[in-house]
Amino acid sequence: MNAWFRHSLMAFVAAIATAGAFALLSDATSSDARQHAATVAAFDSLSRVETSLDRDLLKVTASLLPHNDTLVEYAAELRSQLAGMGPGEVGRGALDDYRPGIDAKLAAVEQVKAVAAFVRMEAAYLPFAIDTLVASNPRAAAPLQRALLRLGPFQPLGNSDDSADLDPLLARLGEGGGAEARTIARHMQVLTEQRRLLRQAISAYFAIDCQSALAAARSRYMAAFAERQERGLLFLHALQVLALGLFGGLGWTISRLGDAHHAAEGTRRRLSDAVDSLREAFALFDYDQRLVVRNRVFDDLFPGPLAIAGFADLHAAMAAQGMTAAGGPKAWGADEAVCHQTATDRWYLFRSQPTAEGGLVCLLTDFTEHQRVEAQMRKLTAAVEQSPISVVITDAEAAIEYVNPRFTEQTGYLADEVAGRNPRMLQSGQVARETYDEMWRTLSAGLTWRGELINRKKSGELYWESAVISPVRDTGGRITNFIAMKEDVTLQKRNADLLIDANVDNERMLFAASHDLQEPVRTVLTYCQKLERQIAAADAEGMRESLAFIGEGARQTSLLIQGLTAYGRSSRPAAAFVPVECERVVRTVAARSDEAAAAVRIATTLPSVLGDPVLLVMLFQNLVDNAMKFRRPDTPLEIRITARAEDGGWRIDVADNGIGIEHQYLDGILTPFSRLHPRATHPGAGLGLASCLKIAKVHGGRLWLDSEPGQGTTVHLWLPSALSV
């Protein structure tokens, strides 16, 4: 467009130049023609005047013209005409040959005039003098009269000296006769001499050939003029061709202008449509701050007769519509201001932006809805942010986009750490692959998946979560996001396990209690019947023996009750957990007997865990008691306690150098009322390790055993760290 405009401009300039050239050419041609006519006339006039001069000079010499006035006029005319013919008009140097000729000719004219005047004088005087002489001396006058007749009239163009034969006669007359006659004869001699001189002067005059120089100059001028005409014609043709070309260009330009006009119309219409389709009120001001374009919304916003002609009116118009603006469109230039229309409680954002051509675009955006949505969004966001359920939002490729603070609390991962990563990072490896497959099948089908997963925290600790994962679809049905809402159900899980354990325990305890209690009770009953008979037989020895058995049965029963009580206490709720120093617990246990104090070694720093101090003391008490109970008689007892961080918690190993346990018994030993050794050698209710396991589970931990018979047993205890619970 720009290039096209430049071309058009050039064509326009060329057209003007051509028109100017035409005007100049025609002007030059007409002035040239005028000048040419004048020059040709001057040539003709020069030739004519020169001829006239020649003619009148002849007349003067022939005494046909008695005065020189015409000669003077012609000479002056020649001079003035020559002076009037500048070199420019006739062609430089064209008259150079002619001017000196004319100068010489005019000088010759003066010569001829002077001599001719003398001849004329003598011709006038001689008859007068002879007439006078005739009156006084006729005889003397007669030869003079004859001589005068013979002298005859002067022939200016005669080439023969007609008076040559008179010379001797005149010489004779000049010597004889009277003084007067001699004088007259002398004058005649002078006349003949002067006639000769005049003839010479005339032939000298006519020897000067000016006419041919003039004719040559004239033909040179005519040739130059013809050449100039030729050039002018050529130039004219060139101009005509150029003009034709320009007319073509003009046509092209007009057609292009038409196209451009249509295009501009179309553009304007499209612009108008586009602007009308805007939801914002749109106004465009030109560099004179006049309103040039506005849309329907703008008209709706400023209805009625209040016409906004320029930018200056805008502020007043907004005020009239009850829009109170914090900044307002006051200054010409980029601006942004929020306006509130109190009557309708609508909010507008005023924005202005300068355009490239120095105008200004003004937009008034109604963002009331936006504000409401935003408030809604804030509420929802707050709900999500503050939700006790951890929320994870991923994109369609399962890259994490958002996690709420609860997620961070739950997993230990900050939002920045997980952004863009796959939730797979949380997998513990303890969930069957089929579960995940099923989950993705469900989700891909666009359905909501519900399930439970074991995941791993940042700390390494495993936890159970109950997850609800739903796909989010856009309006086109395409899945854009997944939202997972997950709840940490580890505690519930643990509590459920504990409940199940408790039930099993209860059954087992009922059975064991009924079984284990029945035996001492039957013993007591048997020996009571025996005692009754022995009392009757007064068998003192037998009575003492029976009382001993009864006592033994009662003590057995008491031990069982004690164990049951302890086991029952081992399932206290987790709500009462407090930070507990394991080392202090161990030391407390060790301090209860000298044997224990001697045997227990704390090899590493023991951690602090969250738990029930009483249960933990019970746990370590049981372990230490077991170690002491199953010691090797020949070896001094040693209980070595170590701790190390593992799986986001602490593993505490309690190793002894006792008798050890056969491998086949390692699993069963943890169930209540199991015992490997006869009560006689190793007293106890068979509830020790079962209680320990139960306490570990209550704390969310695990307990397992390693043993080498004859070498010793190591009890492994894993507890969550105090921070992660």
Next chain:
Amino acid sequence: MRGLVAMAMATAVAVLSPRAAFTADAVAGGHEPIRPLMAIAGVDPAKAELGRRLFHDPMLSRDGTVSCASCHVLDRGGSDGRPVSMGIDGRVGIVNAPTVYNAAFNLAQFWDGRAMTLEDQVNGPLTNAAEMGTDWPTVLERLARSPYAAAFRTVFGAEPDAPAVRAAIAAFERTLITTGSRFDRWLGGEAEALSASEKAGYALFKSYGCASCHQGAAVGGNMFQRLGFFASGGIRAGGPLPADLGRFNVTGRPADRNVFKVPSLRLVTLTPPYFHTGEVATLDEAIRLMGRLQLGRDIPDRDVALIAAFLGTLVDPAALATP
């Protein structure tokens, strides 16, 4: 007899140049060597008026004491009656000031014809140290500061410059034509305009051959002629001066020694003293001197008186311009 000769000549020339036979002079105008004076047509009155003012304005001289009219006194025959004129500072010239009347008919200006036009002539006295003694820049500067500037703008459409000044003065001089003399009336057919003796004087003027040089409308002024055919040597009493070489000073040709412009005799009775030297005080003396110089004889007193009487008819003194 002269008529016969003339007719023969006329026939001869007519054969040579057919057109010549029918010119006004040859056919109708009689065969008198003197023609009546006619006012010059086509002179711009505005220029002439401006020229008249300049002609009389001493501002054109260096010290503002001398105007053109100081030496060319219009009511004294266009001359000043002095042998030689007096310019600024009382300085005197070398040759006699000729009359300004009928100068337009002269084939050239000055005694030696060194200026071809009236316009060129203006330069002479203006810059001659013994006349007005100034130069063009001075004159033009004075004119530019004077009321003349406006007049020049009106007449020439430009500020005063030398060509305009010259043109104005020349235009004025072209108006100084002494028409309406008794002799011209006689030429026009008014037979009683001249007395018998004046007519006789005219006849002698022709017979002595005076009219061969003093002819035309201005009775002279239209040719150059040697002063002294029959007598050599200068006419100046104190011996020749360079100016007495006449036209030789202009052309440099030996043949032009002692050649001068033939002066017009129209105002000869009003403009003594005579000749370029201004040493001849009376007209009679001048006529006698011409007879001796040009004809080699003494003209009898009776004839001199007649000729002088005739010369008196060539101008009407009452019709001369007054300043």
